[in-house]
Amino acid sequence: MKRTVFIVAALLTAAVHAAPPTPPDPPLTLWWNNGETLEGEIGEATAASIAWSSSSFEKPLELNRAVLFKADRTLPPVAPAGPFRFRMRDGSELFGDLVSITPDAITLRSERCGDVVLKRSEVSGMWRLHGKNLILAGPTADVGWDLKTRQTGSNSGNGPSGFNPATLLLTEPGGVLEIPSWNRGAFLNVSLPESLDFEFHVQSSRRPDFRVTLETASKQALTIETWDEDLVLRMGNDFKAIRKLTEADRGVALRICWDTKTRKCAVYSPGGELLAEWTTPETLKASGGKDSGNGTVQLQNKGHDISLEFIRVRTWDGSAPPKFDASRPRLELADGRILEGEVTQGTPDGISLHAGAEAEEQNLPLDNIDAVIFSADPIKASQPKASLSFNDGTLLMGHVAGVKNGAVSIETSFTDAPIMAHFDGLRQLRFQNGPADKADFGQPFDQLDKLVVGSKTLHGKFVVTGDSQFRWMAIGGLQPAIPSRKISSEMTRHFPAKTTFPKVSALFYTKAGDVLPGTLTSVDQSGAEFESPIVEAKKLPVGNLNAVQFDPPLGAALEGFDDAGWRVLKGDAQTVKRTGDDLIMQPGTAIGHPFCPPGQ
Template sequence: MNAKHLITALVLAGIAGHASELHWQNGEWVGGHFVGAEAGHVIWRTPMFSEDFKVRMDVLKRVNRFKTSVKTDEPFSIRLADGSRLFGSITGLDAKTLSVKSARFGSIQVLRDAVMSMQRLKAEGTPFPALTGTNGWIESGSERAAQKIKENLWRMVPGAALQQVGWNHRVSLPVQAPKLVEMQFTLNSSVRPEFKIELKAPDQERMIVETWVDDVVLQGRVFESVQKLSDDARRITLTLFWNRETGRCAIYGADGRKLAETSKPPVDTAETVPEVKAGEKKVAARAGGGLFGALVGVVQGAVQMRAEAVVQAQQGSASGASDVNPTGLTLLNKGPDLTLEALRIREWDGTLPKDITDVRPRIELTDGHYLKAQAVRADATALTVRELNGRETQLPWDKVLAVEMVKDPSPFFQAASPLTEMWFTDGEWVNGTLLQVRNEVATFKTTFSAAPVNFKIDQLHHLQFIGFETDSQEIDLTKLDALTINKNVLHGTLDASGDAQPRWKPVGALKPVAMTSAGEMEITRAVPEQPAGLRSEALFYLQEGDVVPGRLRAIDAKQVDLESDVASVKHLPAEQLQAIQFGGASLNLDGFEDPGWQQVRGGAEQVQRTGKADLGLNAGGSWGHPTFMQVNEINFNLLNNGFSALRVRLYCDGINPAEPSTNLLFGHMGSEVCFGLETNGAQMDRQFRQQSTGAMPIRIAITENTVEVFFNGVSARKIVLNPKMRSGSGIIIEPFSLWGNGEREVKIAAFSARIAPGRVAVPLVDARAKEHALTVPRFRKEDPPQHALLAANGDLLRGVIEAATAEHFAIRSGLETIQVPRNRVKAAVWLIKPADAISAAFEARDKEGVPPVITHWLLLNNGGRLGLKVDRFAEDAVFGTSTLLGNCRVPLAQIYMIRSTTPPDNAAMLALREWKLKFAPEPVLPESGGQSSPLLNQDAKTFKLPLLAGGDFDLAKEKGKVIVLDFWATWCGPCIKSLPQMLDEMSAFDPQQVRFIGINQAEDKETVKTFLETRGWKFEVALDASQRVGQNLGVEGIPHTVVIGPDGKVAYVKTGYEPDGAKQVAEAVKKLLKK
C-alpha cells in the first residue's frame, strides 16, 4: 500500500469511526465531531474538510452523539409541563420554585407551576420504579436473531418512553418479580393498541396480559376477558396485583376501578389445553398445570371463531413462550406501532385497594399507600404535604415514591417553535431554545426556568431540531452539486477559489470550506438546462486511462496529430493510443425535430406528425431513428384513445425491426394503463398496472446497463440489459397488437429526451466480427494487422493505417490500400500484438517506473476524462498538468464530475480496450473431415454477395438446392491445388440441384479476373471483400469448404487441402441428394 492509499484508508476509517453524526432535513448525514453551536447554527468538524464548518439549524434534522444507553445515578425524575424530564436531587420546594441539583446541570430553580410530577428512581422493594430510557432493555426473540437487524427497533421517545414501529418485535427487561407484585403500565398506539406483556418469575410462573381482536385478556392461572377496547381507543392503562404463591390476581383499569379478580389454588405442572368442539360458544374450564393452567373462564360474548383463536394462542404460548421470553418483563408489539409511556413494578402488601385513585395532587408512598394531599414545601431531607382536611404532615423523602402535582399541563409552559430537543443516554430529555454549545456545555432557554440552564453534554445522545422555518423555498437537490466520500452523499455547492483543492459549501453552510487532500472523493456537478460542450469531434483514448477530446489532424506510423481545447499537447505517440472515437452531429432533442427521425413503415395516413412533439400512429405505421439511443432519458405522454397499445423498441440495429432489441409494451385501456416487456409470442410479461383515465406521463430512464420505466413518477420496472437485448443504437415506435386485438390507433404527446453529461454512445461491434478480426491467420504471423476501423453499422475493417487526415483514412488491408472517408468511421482501434510470456514480461518491466502524480480526475460533459496534477480550481476553469498532455485548462462549465481516484471505465472504454490479437489455432486436420465445426446442423446465416461476372448471389433464394461454398484467394497455394479437383467433382452434378460458388476473400475484382483468365478456369465467383461472410461461416484459414443442404442447414465443413478432399466434398453432396 503506497502512502496515498494509506492516508486514504486512515481518513475513511476516521470518518467511519466517529460516533457523532450530523443529519440534514434532506436525509443526508456526515460523521465527525460536534464542536459546538451558536446563533442559530451548528459547528462541525469532519476529516472530509480541513477546517470546521458552520451550518444553519433550519436545514438540519439532528445531531447524534452517542448511541449507547446508561442508567442515571440521580434519585428523582421530574416531569415538566413542556414534556421535559429532568433527573436530580430535590433540595427545596416553595410556593414558586422547585430546587433541583444534579451532576449534569448543577443547581437550578424550576418554576413550580411547570412541574407535573416527581418520581423516585430508587426505592427499596421497588425493582422498577419508572422508565428512564432504553437502559437495561434487551431486544429479544428468534425473529430478531434471524434477521440480524443492526439498528434498534425499540427507541427512546419524549418522556423517556419506549416506542417500536413494526410488527411482531419484542423487548425484555431482566427484572426480579417479588412474590407479591404490583405492576402498572400505560401503552399507546396510533391505532387500537395490540400487544402482549408478560411478567415471568424464575420458577417459570408467569402472568400475561394480551389483546385478541378487541379483547384484553388475562392469562395466568386464569384466562379471562377483562376489558374491551373500542375502535377509537388509542391508550390503555392497567394495574395488576399478583400473588405468585396463591394465584390471586386482580387487574384495575385507567379509572382506578377493578376490572377482574381471580383466586385459584396452586396446581401441578401438567399442562392441559381444552378441546373446542364445533358449535360451542364457551371455553370450558378444566384442570391444568403451570401458571397457564387450563381455561377456567369464558370470553364473555365472544363468537366461536374468537374462542378458537384464543385456544390456539394458548397452545402456542404453552409450547413456545418459554423458549422465547426470558425471566422478567417482556413486551411484544402485535400492531403497526406501540409506545410504552409508563411502567412501574414494586412489592405489594397483599391487600387489594378498593380503587386506585388518579386524583391530583396526590402523594404515593413507598409502602404502596396513597395520600390525597398537596406538596407544600420541602428541603433536602423531607417533604411537607397538606391533606384535604388541612392537616400538614412531614414525610422523609425516602418514604416518598411519587408526587403528582397537576393533572393537565398548562399551555403557558409549552415551548414555542423553533425549538431544540436535547436527549441524554440515560433518558433525560430537555425541550427549549438552544442558545449555544461551548466547551461541552449546552445553554438552553426553557419555559420551566427563568434563567438559562447549562447542561454538560458528555453523555449527550442527540439533539433534534424542530419547527425551524427556512428562509428559502424547499431545496431542490437536483440543482445542487453532490459530494460523495466513502459512499456518503452530501449536496451543496462547489466553490472554486483558486486553491489546489476544491472548496465545498454544504446545504445551509455559512461559507465554503477547504476539502482535505486525502480520501476517496467524488463531486458530481448539477446538470444545467443546457449543459456546455456535450459533443467533441473526436475522443482519443489513451493507455493510461485519459480520454482527450479534440480534433484529428493526421496519423502516421509514429504519432497522432491532434488539436484539443483543453490540453496543449499536439502530438501523441502511437503506442499511447488505444482508440479514437468520432462523434456525429448533436441530436436535436426538441420533440421529433432531429433529421434522423423517419417513417419505418406506412405512409402519411399511418404516421401523422401533429406537432413537433406529438405523434399519431395507425395500424401499419411506425416511426424510428437509427442512432437515437445516445440519450439517457425519454419522456412522453401516452394519450387515452379508448383502447390502444404501443411498442417502443430500444437499441435496434438502425431502424431494422428484425434484429434484437429491448421491446417495451404499453397499453391504455381507457381507465387503466399497463406495462411489460415483450416476450416470446409477442406478449407482455409481468404486467405493471396503474389506474388512469387521462394521459399517462411516462419516463424511460436509461443507463449503460439498465432501463427503468416510470408511470407518473412511480417506478414500474427496472430492466437489466443483456447482449441479446440490443443490436444497435436505433429506436422504433409503433402500434402493437395487445392480447390479439390487432394494431389500433395510438397517440403520444410531449415527447422529449435528455442526454446525460459524459454519456458516450457505445460503438457497435459484432462479437463474431471482433473475434475474427482479432484472429491472425498463420500466413499473417509475420505481418499482423495493427488497426481496426469500426463503421456505424458495426462493420469492421482491419489492417494497417498508413495515413489519415481530417477527411479520410488510408488503410492497407491485405495487399490493397483502401481510402475510407472519415465520416464513415465511428472508431479506429489500435490492435495489441500477440506476445509470448517472455515478451510480455519484458513489456511489463519496461512499463514499471514512478507513476505520474495525479491529484484529480476531471470527467467532461463530452465524454473526455483527464487525470491531472491540479494547480488551482479557478472561478471559470481548472488548471493542471499531465506528463503526456502538458498544460491543461478545462472550463469548469464542461466538467460534470471531479474525482480524487481513478474513475471506473465506462461502456465505451470497455468496448474499445483490450483488442488483443491472437494467433489462429492450427486448422482441423483433413482426415477429421472438419466435422467438429459448431456450425453443423445449424441454419446457415443468409447473405448476398456480388458475382464477378455481374449480378448477385443471394443465399436466401437458394433454398431447395445443395450449395457448395469454397473460400479461396489467389495467393493461397493450397487453394490453387484444390480448385481444379473441386471443379472436376462439381461438374458431375446437375446445376439445377447443386450450385458451386467460389468465394474470394478480400481481393479486388481485377486481380481475381486476371488470375482466372490466365488459368482458364470458369466457375461462379462471389467477392467477399470485407470477409464478413467468411467470418459468419467460421473461416479461419483457406481453403475452406461449406456444404449447405436443401433445408438451408450446414451439412458439411472442411478446412485445408488433401489430395482426395474434393472427393470427400462430392460424397457429402451425394448423400444430401439421396435424402
C-alpha cells in the same frame, strides 16, 4: 530500598487490575432535511448556525441550522444517575437529587446538568427509581429493555440478522417507550418478588392491542392481553376477563396485585377501584427445573402501535390498594399510602404537605416517599422545538441556544435560564420537530452539483476561488469548504439543458478516467505535452494517456440513442435495439459514436 520495591510492586498490581478505559462514543451522523448524511462531530453552534467537523473536509463545515434535521448516533442505554426522575409538562426528563421545593421552584442536582432550578408550574412530578418496597419505576426511555425475544406464549422469533433496534424501540416525550412495529416486543429483566404489585399504563393511536407478561424466576407467567375488544388475564390455558374495550379507547391503565404462593390475584384501576379477582391455576415450572434467579416484564405490540407510558413494580403486602383521586396532586409513600394535597416545601431530608384548609401540615421524611405528583395533567409537547436525548433517559425539549466545549445550551419552557448539558452519552440532537425550513440555493435538488467523498454523496455547488484547490458549498453552507486531501473525492457538475460550452482544440482522456480539455503542443513516444486551463501539469506520460480527441464537438446533442451518428459495430438490428433513451444489447454486440471515444 525494600520500601521502594514494595511501592513499585503495589503500583504495578494496581495497573494490572485497573478497569479498562471507557471507549469514546462513536461519531455523530448529521442529517439534512433532504435525507443526506455526514458523519462527524459538532464543534460549535449558535441559534442560527453550526460548525460540523468531518474527516471528509479539511475544516469544519459552517452550516445554516434551518436546513438540518438532526444529529444522532446509536448508543447502548445506561442506568441514570440519581435517585429521582423529574418529568416536565412538556415531556422533558431529568435525573438527580432533590435540593429544595418552594411555592415557585424546584431545584435538583443532576450529574449531567449540575444544579437546575425548575419552574414548579411546569413540573408534572418526581418519581423515585428504586426504594424500600419499590423494585422499579419508569420507563426511563429504553434503559434496561432488550429486543431479543423472550416472550412467553408469543410466536415472534428473534429479529432478522442485522436489524437496527432503533427502528423498533422509540423514545417519546416523558420517557415513553414506543414499539411502532406490529408483532414486535421487548423485555425487561427485573427481580419480581413472590408477592408483587405491578402497575402499567399503555397508549395507542388506535384501540390498544397488546400483551404484557410477568414471568417470575420460577417461570410462572401471568399475562395481561387483549383479545379483540376483551381485556383478560391469562395463565396457561386459563383466563379471567377484566373488562371490555370500546373503539374509542386509546389507553389501558391497570394495577395487578399477585401473590404467586397463595395464587391470589386482583386487578385494580390506578385509583384503587377493584376490576377483577382471580385465583390463578396451579402451574408447573418450565422444563429445566431450577429458578433463573430473576424475572422479566415483557411487552408485545399486537396492533398498529403501542407506547408504555408508566411502569412500576413493588412488593405487595396482600391488602387492597387505597382509593384516591388520580387527577389530584399527592404524595405516594413507600408503604403504599396515598396522601392527597399540596406540597408546601421540600428539602433533601423531607417534604411538607398541606392536605386542606383545616388540616395540619404534615412533614414526611424523603426516604419514605416514592413519588410527588404536582400535576396529573397529560404531557403537552409544543411544536416546533428542538430536543436532546441521552442514553441515560435524559430528554430536554426547547431551543438550542449554542454549543461550545463539548456542551450544549438549551432554552426551555421550564427554566428561566438556559440549561447546560454535556455531550457524553448524547444519542440525538434534533434541531427542529416542526416542518422543515426550505433553505437551499433556490434550485431543484436534481439541478445541484454532486460531490462524492469516500462513500458519502452530497449535493451543493462547486466553487472556484482562484487557487489550485476547488471548494464545496454544501446545502445550507455559509462558507465554501475544501474536501479532504486524504480521501478520494469526485465532483459532478450540473449543466442546464442546451448549455453552450467554450470551444477547445482537444480532449485528453487519461487511463484514470479523467477527461482534460486543452491544446496539444507536442507529442513523442514518451507522451503528449499540452496546455490546459484547469490543471498545472504540462505533460501526460504515454502510460497515463488513453486517447486524444481533436476538435471535439462540445455541446453536441448526444442525449438518447436516436442520433444519426450511432453505429452498430457488432450485431444487427435484431440484436441491438435502440429507441430514444432505451438501449437493448445482446451478449457479444457493440455500439459506438464518433463523438464518444471507446470506453466513454
